[in-house]
Amino acid sequence: MTRTVRTRLHDDHGRVTVYFAILAPAFLAMLGLVVDGGAKVRALQRADNIASETARTAGQAINAGQAITGGSKEVDPALAAEAAQAYLAGLDGVTGSVTVAPDRQNLTATVSLTWDPLLLDLFGALGSTTVTGTATVTLVAQ
Structure with missing residues (x-):
């Protein structure tokens, strides 16, 4: 090999490495924002x-005795809370x-x-978050 070809092959001064080291974390953070967002x-x-x-389930807990006799349809608060808790009991973590x-x-x-983030948690940016x-x-009386 001639000296010029050998010099060109070994003429890497690390410019690509520095560029990659700066942009790789930025790309990972952007990917984390997209996925976790x-x-x-x-x-x-x-x-x-x-x-x-849950609201639909609780809304069906009406005062049946009053409704059957032709009275107004009203939600029974105790039955509504019981129906809602029974519905939520079948769901994990809710x-x-x-x-x-x-x-x-x-x-x-x-x-x-x-809600637990997948990627941003690796950077320590977010922890578990409660969503509501x-x-x-x-x-509606019919």
Whole structure:
């Protein structure tokens, strides 16, 4: 080999290595934001969906004796809370509560669950986060 070819082959001064060392963490952080950001959005959607189902379940706990005799349909607060807790008991890591309005025609379910990031947790940026979902239902008399 001639001297010029040998010099060109060994003429690496580490410029690519420094470039890679600077940009690789930035690319990993961006990937973490995309993956974990999407996962958090899905966790928030799941919390809202569970809150909706909890509210529907609790909304079916009406005062049956009063409704059967032709009276107004009203939510029984004790039965609604019991129905909501029974529904939530079948879900792992989900807690919640139901609040019945004084008019007993509206109720609000609030649920919480824990979301754990996948990639950003490796950088120590985030730990477990609690996400909350809320749903309100109104009884409709037919």
